[in-house]
Amino acid sequence: MSVTAPKGFTAAGIAAGIKENGKPDLALVVNNGPRRAAAGVFTANRVKAAPVLWSEQVLRGGAVTAVVLNSGGANACTGPQGFQNTHATAEKAAEVLPGHSAGEIAVASTGLIGVQLPMDKLLPGIEQAAAQLSEHGGEKAAIAVKTTDTVHKTAVHQGDGWRVGGMAKGAGMLAPSLATMLVVLTTDADLDAAALDKALRDATRTTFDRIDSDGCMSTNDTVLLLASGASGAVPEYEVFAAAVREVCDDLARQLIGDAEGASKDIRIEVVNAATEADAVEVGRSIARNNLLKCAIHGEDPNWGRVLSAIGTTRAAFEPDRLHVAINGVWVCRDGAVGEDRELVDMRYREVRITADLSAGSESAVIWANDLTADYVHENSEYSS
Amino acid sequence: MSVTAPKGFTAAGIAAGIKENGKPDLALVVNNGPRRAAAGVFTANRVKAAPVLWSEQVLRGGAVTAVVLNSGGANACTGPQGFQNTHATAEKAAEVLPGHSAGEIAVASTGLIGVQLPMDKLLPGIEQAAAQLSEHGGEKAAIAVKTTDTVHKTAVHQGDGWRVGGMAKGAGMLAPSLATMLVVLTTDADLDAAALDKALRDATRTTFDRIDSDGCMSTNDTVLLLASGASGAVPEYEVFAAAVREVCDDLARQLIGDAEGASKDIRIEVVNAATEADAVEVGRSIARNNLLKCAIHGEDPNWGRVLSAIGTTRAAFEPDRLHVAINGVWVCRDGAVGEDRELVDMRYREVRITADLSAGSESAVIWANDLTADYVHENSEYSS
Incomplete structure (x- = not known):
């Protein structure tokens, strides 16, 4: 159509x-x-x-x-x-x-x-x-x-x-x-x-x-x-x-x-931000963290990389009030270890990351992809 | 010692x-x-x-x-x-x-x-x-x-x-x-x-x-x-x-x-910038461009990706006065095609990118690495 x-x-x-x-x-x-x-x-x-x-x-x-x-x-x-x-x-x-x-x-x-x-x-x-x-x-x-x-x-x-x-x-x-x-x-x-x-x-x-x-x-x-x-x-x-x-x-x-070489679609939702701009800035920082994108590819719920990405932004938050869920499991609470990461099931293509800034009531959703060897191959061999 | x-x-x-x-x-x-x-x-x-x-x-x-x-x-x-x-x-x-x-x-x-x-x-x-x-x-x-x-x-x-x-x-x-x-x-x-x-x-x-x-x-x-x-x-x-x-x-x-999985060390020199801060901002933008990092891994002198990275910055420059050299060959002059890209020899580990902003006399050097399948493997399998 x-x-x-x-x-x-x-x-x-x-x-x-x-x-x-x-x-x-x-x-x-x-x-x-x-x-x-x-x-x-x-x-x-x-x-x-x-x-x-x-x-x-x-x-x-x-x-x-x-x-x-x-x-x-x-x-x-x-x-x-x-x-x-x-x-x-x-x-x-x-x-x-x-x-x-x-x-x-x-x-x-x-x-x-x-x-x-x-x-x-x-x-x-x-x-x-x-x-x-x-x-x-x-x-x-x-x-x-x-x-x-x-x-x-x-x-x-x-x-x-x-x-x-x-x-x-x-x-x-x-x-x-x-x-x-x-x-x-x-x-x-x-x-x-x-x-x-x-x-x-x-x-x-x-x-x-x-x-x-x-x-x-x-x-x-x-x-x-x-x-x-x-x-x-x-x-x-x-x-x-x-x-x-x-x-x-x-x-x-x-x-x-359909992103090049991707094996996962990552839905990053930032909640309880002070402003929508803060939520978007944090979401983009998470979306662009190569180490996290590799971890998601490896089906590793490496929430430490989410926190290190949040820490590079100017958004309003206190490090010890950050919470992170991966596929619904709150693996990080109050900036530290939360629920058992073994509970996170990452077998499916869609991966949901929720970052709670505990700083307000605004939110935003950013979609990203994982980083894969196929992405590297496609972009090192195809002059585009 | x-x-x-x-x-x-x-x-x-x-x-x-x-x-x-x-x-x-x-x-x-x-x-x-x-x-x-x-x-x-x-x-x-x-x-x-x-x-x-x-x-x-x-x-x-x-x-x-x-x-x-x-x-x-x-x-x-x-x-x-x-x-x-x-x-x-x-x-x-x-x-x-x-x-x-x-x-x-x-x-x-x-x-x-x-x-x-x-x-x-x-x-x-x-x-x-x-x-x-x-x-x-x-x-x-x-x-x-x-x-x-x-x-x-x-x-x-x-x-x-x-x-x-x-x-x-x-x-x-x-x-x-x-x-x-x-x-x-x-x-x-x-x-x-x-x-x-x-x-x-x-x-x-x-x-x-x-x-x-x-x-x-x-x-x-x-x-x-x-x-x-x-x-x-x-x-x-x-x-x-x-x-x-x-x-x-x-x-x-x-x-x-000795960066994880890297096969190339990329020396990015930004010259003729209006300010040192501009030179650093442009250098970092080039250093972080995943598509360019893949191209360098593939020994592809893809200068278009350098220009697209420069274009995302707030530095002072005019697009049609940008020049880019890769390993000494000015593959981009005045924002468009320069010398023949076939002249660029990228066989060695060190790759030199020079970006001339034609906007002043300040400069900066940023070192980066290429993006490789080994980087992806190392960081999707090793929880670090």
Whole structure:
């Protein structure tokens, strides 16, 4: 279903030859209206890929009529030539899509940094993709943006006469501030750009911003929300925002579940924090502790590594009032030994860590992955 | 030579039975005077082990007559009982060392967090170590503090009539703010506690504080500097400070060279930064990027990952004025493709990354390690 689940959208995914292995590598998503409202959030990395710089400009106008996405090359750190290539991509799409203009076409890329895209493959590919645009093209588009993803990721929310659909790619470099993900969300609800922007920022703040596979922030992260208005329905803002959040949460969970080389999905919940910011800071510190990530991989409930991670933050807490549970067993109480760690069952893929700061009533959930030899192999052998 | 190279010091290292495998696990270093001046720096982790809390108190007096160090248990996150055990350790040492008092005896521990030390082994061990104290005991003491270290680490500087000697342990959890290292430095120069404190802080700031094996900060880091005054020599402060820095730099380099599972030592030099703080921030961000650390392990000069790490910092720079060299080849110029990456030879253990921020004239060097499957294995199978 993906991005073509809501009315008013067509999509396509093809193999343009950007990837040397011949797999699908180019996707096109088109908003056929009647509305063309859009919102976007982008990587917080200060080294931004050309398509991010381009699409940020496009989004300032609040309208996006089409999105061109490619895998097989990030077009990051490619200098003026890289930006010209992104511009040429949008121009080509405007040329083959009647009634579109380049200034309203977003571009997103993923793959190796520091290599120019093969425009002799990419530009004809856009023409080919445009010829295959279909109301059933959402799955193919989702497949074409995969890099090291083992599965393509899609989600749909059914509202009262309207829908939100989405696709996502991303398996490495996931981190706060939207590291490596390309996400396109669509809706046929009839809302303006301001409402879309608010709903998208609210949703990403507590979903994509709170997954941290390996602590590395990408140069290319892009999350777009396009509204066609084709259903004619105008949902209440809160209802719509909840739907967007649900779809983002679903896709974020799928990203963590398919992270490179991971064998465990780690749900880190920080409770009784003085502020939500404290809870997020502590959760991220735990999520990024390599020693803990190794211990989780080894199914070792090594709570000492959780405490040492908490200790590096500026959050409000007293060391002797910290409590830590792993899979429901409070192995650390009052900063010291709690229940018997032998009681912790870590055989399943999902591992739940709860850190109680005893400093207030705020909380946050961060999702992370374990650190494995497979992660090392995948990232030392694949130049990405 | 180690800590007994300077006059006025005796040391011992024995197997007290704290480690179940019977290897040496208890070290004693004694300052026989005539002076007993001392300085210390400790982990910046807010979750501090009992011996760190104890030794911080001891150092406030500016005098240390002896140091008890044990491997086989960190005595961290062990609650009031853990602190009582550290206190009892110092009391026992005072009892077996004539003329010493517990309040001037520092304690340092390393090993698994969250487990009480076996005091029935440790206390008799102190008595046994005291009986073996010798002017030639420095090597044995250095051996007794090893955990996963494959070699013991010592260094000596020969001054004009005085010396600085040192021993260090640490192989995992190395990070800024002195992560897992226990270091004891000794000198027979005749200097007071204030001079020692200044020299030690100056030295650690640019040595131990700038090595980052795996980004994880320990609960137990301790670096002590003890002066006996036994040589009668009073070196100029700058000369003495340079000697302390040299010994710290030597030991820091040995720590990186023996980091858990590492196959590469990575020297990251950030040049032309606006401030030294910017250079350090950028260096640490590069040092902690797991994707880059994997690439280095795979001998892949993946400079895009260097740029994406720089982009996450707050340092002053323009993305299109960044330059990166790997082993002397400027693979990235002006934020884009530079010299041919095929020219980079990465066969040797030492890898040099230079990041030029084009924003000023300050610089800093950070040492790090690669990320390997061996690191994952060692830290998922060994509960440390």
